[in-house]
Amino acid sequence: MTTATFAGVCPECETDLTVPPIVKGETLTCPECILTLRVEDVADGTLTLRMVEVALRDWGQ
Numbered sequence: 001m002t003t004a005t006f007a008g009v010c011p012e013c014e015t016d017l018t019v020p021p022i023v024k025g026e027t028l029t030c031p032e033c034i035l036t037l038r039v040e041d042v043a044d045g046t047l048t049l050r051m052v053e054v055a056l057r058d059w060g061q
């Protein structure tokens with residue numbers, strides 16, 4: 001069987017995430033804690049996620 005989605009766990013709130021196939025380096029947002037997470041690694045449909053610091057509101061000011 002092939003996996004149509006990838007699975008990962010939010011490193012902040014430990015919510016199980018299921019997402020369409022994405023590649024290393026892409027980002028997604030946790031629906032629970034609204035953190036931006038970057039894909040550090042993909043192995044067998046399982047994502048390794050790392051929280052990314054984002055400060056859009058202060059950008060350029």
Ligand SMILES: [Zn+2]
Pocket residue numbers: 010011012013014015030031032033034035
């Ligand atoms: Zn989260």
